[in-house]
Amino acid sequence: xxxxxxxxxxxxxxxxxxxxxxxxxxxxxxxxxxxxxxxxxxxxxxxxxxxxxxxxxxxxxxxxxxxxxxxxxxxxxxxxxxxxxxxxxxxxxxxxxxxxxxxxxxxxxxxxxxxxxxxxxxxxxxxxxxxxxxxxxxxxxxxxxxxxxxxxxxxxxxxxxxxxxxxxxxxxxxxxxxxxxxxxxxxxxxxxxxxxxxxxxxxxxxxxxxxxxxxxxxxxxxxxxxxxxxxxxxxxxxxxxxxxxxxxxxxxxxxxxxxxxxxxxxxxxxxxxxxxxxxxxxxxxxxxxxxxxxxxxxxxxxxxxxxxxxxxxxxxxxxxxxxxxxxxxxxxxxxxxxxxxxxxxxxxxxxxxxxxxxxxxxxxxxxxxxxxxxxxxxxxxxxxxxxxxxxxxxxxxxxxxxxxxxxxxxxxxxxxxxxxxxxxxxxxxxxxxxxxxxxxxxxxxxxxxxxxxxxxxxxxxxxxxxxxxxxxxxxxxx
Amino acid sequence: xxxxxxxxxxxxxxxxxxxxxxxxxxxxxxxxxxxxxxxxxxxxxxxxxxxxxxxxxxxxxxxxxxxxxxxxxxxxxxxxxxxxxxxxxxxxxxxxxxxxxxxxxxxxxxxxxxxxxxxxxxxxxxxxxxxxxxxxxxxxxxxxxxxxxxxxxxxxxxxxxxxxxxxxxxxxxxxxxxxxxxxxxxxxxxxxxxxxxxxxxxxxxxxxxxxxxxxxxxxxxxxxxxxxxxxxxxxxxxxxxxxxxxxxxxxxxxxxxxxxxxxxxxxxxxxxxxxxxxxxxxxxxxxxxxxxxxxxxxxxxxxxxxxxxxxxxxxxxxxxxxxxxxxxxxxxxxxxxxxxxxxxxxxxxxxxxxxxxxxxxxxxxxxxxxxxxxxxxxxxxxxxxxxxxxxxxxxxxxxxxxxxxxxxxxxxxxxxxxxxxxxxxxxxxxxxxxxxxxxxxxxxxxxxxxxxxxxxxxxxxxxxxxxxxxxxxxxxxx
Numbered sequence: 033x034x035x036x037x038x039x040x041x042x043x044x045x046x047x048x049x050x051x052x053x054x055x056x057x058x059x060x061x062x063x064x065x066x067x068x069x070x071x072x073x074x075x076x077x078x079x080x081x082x083x084x085x086x087x088x089x090x091x092x093x094x095x096x097x098x099x100x101x102x103x104x105x106x107x108x109x110x111x112x113x114x115x116x117x118x119x120x121x122x123x124x125x126x127x128x129x130x131x132x133x134x135x136x137x138x139x140x141x142x143x144x145x146x147x148x149x150x151x152x153x154x155x156x157x158x159x160x161x162x163x164x165x166x167x168x169x170x171x172x173x174x175x176x177x178x179x180x181x182x183x184x185x186x187x188x189x190x191x192x193x194x195x196x197x198x199x200x201x202x203x204x205x206x207x208x209x210x211x212x213x214x215x216x217x218x219x220x221x222x223x224x225x226x227x228x229x230x231x232x233x234x235x236x237x238x239x240x241x242x243x244x245x246x247x248x249x250x251x252x253x254x255x256x257x258x259x260x261x262x263x264x265x266x267x268x269x270x271x272x273x274x275x276x277x278x279x280x281x282x283x284x285x286x287x288x289x290x291x292x293x294x295x296x297x298x299x300x301x302x303x304x305x306x307x308x309x310x311x312x313x314x315x316x317x318x319x320x321x322x323x324x325x326x327x328x329x330x331x332x333x334x335x336x337x338x339x340x341x342x343x344x345x346x347x348x349x350x351x352x353x354x355x356x357x358x359x360x361x362x363x364x365x366x367x368x369x370x371x372x373x374x375x376x377x378x379x380x381x382x383x384x385x386x387x388x389x390x391x392x393x394x395x396x397x398x399x400x401x402x403x404x405x406x407x408x409x410x411x412x413x414x415x416x417x418x419x420x421x422x423x424x425x426x427x428x429x430x431x432x433x434x435x436x437x438x439x440x441x442x443x444x445x446x447x448x449x450x451x452x453x454x455x456x457x458x459x460x461x462x463x464x465x466x467x468x469x470x471x472x473x474x475x476x477x478x479x480x481x482x483x484x485x486x487x488x489x490x491x492x493x494x495x496x497x498x499x500x501x502x503x504x505x506x507x508x509x510x
Numbered sequence: 511x512x513x514x515x516x517x518x519x520x521x522x523x524x525x526x527x528x529x530x531x532x533x534x535x536x537x538x539x540x541x542x543x544x545x546x547x548x549x550x551x552x553x554x555x556x557x558x559x560x561x562x563x564x565x566x567x568x569x570x571x572x573x574x575x576x577x578x579x580x581x582x583x584x585x586x587x588x589x590x591x592x593x594x595x596x597x598x599x600x601x602x603x604x605x606x607x608x609x610x611x612x613x614x615x616x617x618x619x620x621x622x623x624x625x626x627x628x629x630x631x632x633x634x635x636x637x638x639x640x641x642x643x644x645x646x647x648x649x650x651x652x653x654x655x656x657x658x659x660x661x662x663x664x665x666x667x668x669x670x671x672x673x674x675x676x677x678x679x680x681x682x683x684x685x686x687x688x689x690x691x692x693x694x695x696x697x698x699x700x701x702x703x704x705x706x707x708x709x710x711x712x713x714x715x716x717x718x719x720x721x722x723x724x725x726x727x728x729x730x731x732x733x734x735x736x737x738x739x740x741x742x743x744x745x746x747x748x749x750x751x752x753x754x755x756x757x758x759x760x761x762x763x764x765x766x767x768x769x770x771x772x773x774x775x776x777x778x779x780x781x782x783x784x785x786x787x788x789x790x791x792x793x794x795x796x797x798x799x800x801x802x803x804x805x806x807x808x809x810x811x812x813x814x815x816x817x818x819x820x821x822x823x824x825x826x827x828x829x830x831x832x833x834x835x836x837x838x839x840x841x842x843x844x845x846x847x848x849x850x851x852x853x854x855x856x857x858x859x860x861x862x863x864x865x866x867x868x869x870x871x872x873x874x875x876x877x878x879x880x881x882x883x884x885x886x887x888x889x890x891x892x893x894x895x896x897x898x899x900x901x902x903x904x905x906x907x908x909x910x911x912x913x914x915x916x917x918x919x920x921x922x923x924x925x926x927x928x929x930x931x932x933x934x935x936x937x938x939x940x941x942x943x944x945x946x947x948x949x950x951x952x953x954x955x956x957x958x959x960x961x962x963x964x965x966x967x968x969x970x971x972x973x974x975x976x977x978x979x980x981x982x983x984x985x986x987x988x
Binding site: 034035037039040054055056057073074075100101102104129130131132133136137139153154155157158162163166167169170173174177181184186187188189190191192193194195203205206207208209210212213215223229230231232234236243246247249250251252253258259261263265273274276282283284285289293442463464466467468469470471472473474499500501503505506507508509510 | 512513515517518532533534535551552553578579580582607608609610611614615617631632633635636640641644645647648651652655659662664665666667668669670671672673681683684685686687688690691693701707708709710712714721724725727728729730731736737739741743751752754760761762763767771920941942944945946947948949950951952977978979981983984985986987988
């Protein structure tokens with residue numbers, strides 16, 4: 033549908049056929065014998081080279097062919113004379129759709145900092161780095177849908193606006209249509225949310241899990257893939273106020289099945305990118321090598337493709353939280369008091385601990401299970417010992433926790449007890465509790481922050497660079 | 511991954527092999543010679559029949575096997591003795607995962623009204639009607655991703671939280687973390703939104719189009735598929751406060767290409783459902799026939815599958831708004847003053863006019879183009895006459911507008927003029943305007959409300975019944 037794209041044209045065998053190429057000028061180079069225009073339309077990291085003869089076009093026209101301008105070029109597709117590409121276009125005609133004044137167009141062919149590019153997020157998809165990231169992001173998203181569809185899961189659109197902070201997963205954004213300058217009051221003087229749009233207080237969801245469970249208790253296997261929100265004032269390279277989560281929930285899955293699914297899922301999705309995004313991954317691998325070329329050898333990252341293949345090819349290490357604590361207690365950094373946070377059974381593992389396990393001790397992805405109930409959510413199934421829950425966290429090198437999940441508590445009384453224990457009003461969760469009252473069953477699920485996955489696969493280091501228009505404290509531009 | 515599902519088991523050839531079946535009891539029937547349990551796990555509309563001998567299990571156990579209870583049944587897969595199914599399970603063992611007290615479980619095997627089921631949206635996916643709808647919804651969503659992926663489009667996640675009411679498409683929900691009981695004030699006494707999370711006023715998006723255009727002006731072909739919001743106090747069968755939109759945007763597409771894409775897209779996606787959701791569509795077709803059996807013949811709907819095939823098999827009628835007005839002016843209902851709203855060039859067509867064109871005059875889907883600029887959005891490309899714009903609306907029988915789109919104004923000065931004309935501060939859209947300053951190009955796009963599509967394909971009549979947890983005025987339950 034629509035005109036041929038540069039990706040397709042570059043794969044066509046050149047037989048002097050007529051072609052039309054549309055795209056944005058990346059560079060223009062003039063030599064004595066020819067004028068070379070590198071054109072890119074975002075369909076691929078590769079430009080197509082279009083060649084004109086000196087004098088073929090007026091100086092006036094050529095002066096508008098500058099980096100960033102948009103052209104329609106018609107000509108002949110011929111075997112390329114230069115190296116690096118198989119085909120090029122012998123230009124017959126140029127139509128300039130839109131110019132890009134070199135004095136003001138910010139994306140000149142030179143290196144721009146990622147910080148600068150964040151300020152022009154409306155234009156950064158026109159750079160090699162960001163177009164590669166966005167194509168990989170697309171491929172990963174498609175792989176997610178394909179994986180679950182093939183596996184008999186149903187995509188469930190859980191609500192974004194919710195009246196329950198069910199998970200207690202974090203600070204929430206309020207959603208309201210009340211006029212803040214004329215807030216309605218009850219007789220007691222409190223804000224009268226009965227007059228708000230939904231007749232009650234409403235927020236942006238922090239997770240679709242609880243509603244996802246409702247789906248799984250009817251359709252057996254569902255997944256969500258939608259935006260979730262955290263109103264935390266975190267200005268870090270790992271947090272966004274708005275990000276996309278993938279949350280499968282499965283009836284009849286126990287913790288072991290859940291781990292099998294999580295490992296298979298993440299491996300298949302990364303494999304899809306390795307197969308379908310070779311050129312973009314190569315580009316990002318080289319970019320990273322270039323960035324790190326001044327670092328000493330031992331501080332440089334593993335090459336991107338090697339890192340991804342390693343994750344795909346090796347079984348994840350599975351152990352319990354208790355076993356992990358033992359390893360940490362015996363570790364060199366613990367004995368030498370190099371960990372910033374103390375180690376001991378009951379602690380919430382911090383990033384340094386997770387990284388030690390993944391990067392130093394096992395040197396591969398790790399799945400930790402059976403965490404102390406005190407540091408995990410109320411909906412996780414209690415182990416027989418009454419101390420731990422059937423939680424599982426998948427830890428990745430460089431990223432830390434990429435997946436968090438658990439077998440869910442299916443026993444009504446135990447769940448109700450935990451709800452009360454953590455201070456949630458059971459009234460607010462009547463619908464969630466009822467799934468344990470009517471036809472309950474063992475079930476499990478997990479959540480994967482999509483941007484964490486994209487971060488890992490692209491080798492980027494700031495999460496604001498793997499989503500088109502990042503939302504974070506004091507920033508909602510574009 | 512995970513245990514075999516009933517859908518798969520029903521397609522297995524019976525060779526007396528051992529099987530394990532997990533699911534929820536739809537019905538239990540006891541006869542002199544056998545006990546029949548119909549089990550469903552949501553993977554298909556069909557139940558599997560499991561058969562036990564009288565006396566094989568204790569009365570105590572059997573008393574907990576009631577509609578809604580969840581079982582694990584092990585047994586032999588054998589050829590079915592009864593009609594209507596090829597295989598059944600000869601029960602060897604029953605494990606009751608969860609009971610469903612017949613006194614309190616609301617989904618007893620009888621007809622429930624859709625209104626009642628809306629009140630128990632946490633359980634309604636366990637009914638035939640809603641599980642069929644949710645499976646079809648999944649299939650349509652997957653078909654959307656597959657269609658665009660195959661066509662070289664990139665899935666772009668545009669932001670949900672936005673600081674611009676760019677499109678002016680409707681009332682918006684405010685997003686805030688300010689404490690409403692202690693609103694910060696500026697020196698002048700106004701609410702100080704600089705202290706809000708994003709340092710400014712923020713809302714839930716009404717459309718990802720403008721950000722989508724930014725993507726298209728770099729990657730050529732993108733699409734969005736995400737939640738959008740309207741804070742309109744509309745309690746109708748066609749409006750939701752939160753709904754999912756699909757918005758492709760394409761560089762180098764003119765209005766004609768846009769129409770071709772829209773028609774091809776909607777046909778392919780419906781075809782996917784016709785191929786992959788036969789059983790569910792059949793069920794819904796019969797459901798509709800059952801609902802309408804007391805109506806006179808001429809008031810009944812076209813059978814669902816016939817309606818869908820008709821849309822897929824016939825070219826949509828394309829005509830201009832001006833031509834449509836002429837047809838309406840010559841129409842019988844106009845001459846007999848049967849239209850509620852007057853007809854004349856310049857009017858915003860109302861539902862009765864659209865339905866006349868689609869259902870009475872052309873008897874097929876219609877694409878109307880070139881609407882008066884006054885009744886369309888500022889970003890639509892002005893026609894040469896200066897009066898109309900390159901808009902297109904795709905109108906479907908029963909649904910009305912299912913797709914709205916246009917060629918976008920690519921000329922900086924004309925766009926700026928329109929922005930000012932409609933009273934938007936150009937400062938708020940600096941990033942949008944800049945795409946016309948730097949390498950502008952002809953481009954087009956459209957939006958399709960996903961729930962409208964699901965409504966059409968399922969033949970349901972209330973949009974609240976085609977989304978798992980609907981959001982509308984005074985309702986944000988679950």
